[in-house]
Amino acid sequence: MIQIAVFGDVHGNLPALEVVLKDIEQRGIHQKFCLGDLVDFAPWGNEVIERIKSLNIPCILGNHDERIAFDLPVFPLAKHSEEETKARFIAIDHSKKHITEENKKFLSEFPFHLKLNYKIGNKHWNIQLVHSSLESNDTYLYESENDEVFTNMLEDSKADIILMGHTHLSFTKQFENKKWAVNCGSVGRSKEANRLASYAILTLDDEKIVPEIIQLKYPLEETALQIDESGIPDYYASFLRNENVLIL
Template identity: 35%
Template sequence: MKIAVISDIHANVYALMNALEDIDSEKVDTIICLGDLVGYGPHPNEVISMIRRRHILCIKGNYDISVVDNEYSFIRETHINSFSLPWTVNELREENRIFLKNLSTSLTLNILNKNLLFVHGSPNKINEYLLKDDDNTLNIMNDLNEDVLICAHTHIPGIKEFGNKVYINCGSVGKPKIGRPNSTYCILTITKEDGMKVQIKEIPYAYKRIIKDMTILEFPNGLIQSLENGLE
């Protein structure tokens, strides 16, 4: 079984298109999205339409919930979000808002007797940051009932073993925080012969296209620069 895991697209349709093209070349069996389809970027409807058209299995992220609620439910009340949240709420088509609302918050799979838990933030909270070397991640992994935790939300990819359990963060397709304007996603391969193998892929995309769109739409300079630099 070969699974591509993507997340945190954040209304960046150019990054999503590029990532899906790369994933198709990997000949995976399925794609799973860990949420945050919207927020920050200028293409929320296009991103959701592409996810739906490809029948990609998807859970919701913290920004998705906040857009559905039209409140700072699980996002910080910052200068950028004070622009991004209302802009996305106004731009989002009703059918896509309903799609986000109806997504689940987690997914559990059993593949070859290995239990995998997919979440956006953590098993405890949708907007909890799990960085691989932080104490809260250690506590989460110690309490984890499953064999593998696959998460996102931090926009920083990582892999780490905690005893006989494995932590995987797939990073971000549309708004990286790795110091480069490149998408990251994860390929998870589980076979009877080789067990589980994990690969984090980092791929460039035509980021100047989304910079141009955001500039034309008069998005905040700080938000534009964050996509250009691959930083917060």
């Protein structure tokens, strides 16, 4: 049996990341992978990057990582309110100003996606990691998508399971061919009502893969207070407190 921990969408939230890393360690899981989006919306972008770097955790390129690494322009999203649009521009500009050049370079070197192969007995398991999809790191795929969306991705990647993030909403879906699509949720900026830090554990043996979503409490109010005291808009503290009207 092998266990693998997969997490992503930390978004500068170091307290949430530390709780997740501690839980993974306490479970004795050594294989860890990150689905990207280390930065934006909480004040510890550099510290989160340094933590991932110090632990040598393989990480793929999230859309926020890419924007900060390459100083890409920010465009408003139709789904966002005027308030969120304004806050988003300010928060991303904060990251562009405060993430160090060394850490921007580190982000710029992330692979776009990763394919893993684990052998247990005579069985090879193919595991595909993406931020949001095979073609894009900025596509919103929800649990409600037609199954064909995910089975096509599995077929294209020749994978037994595909793990993604980006939407900040966790789910596990198994299909008739016994293959899986899993969204790990978000470590640092969950859009689920409970606002818990979320990640996934895969348990592999020579017959099956079993995914499990783990959700953990972290010092959310302390984190929100730190956002209030930073140059990041208070909108994101209110978001963690679940005070905003959420548009998915």
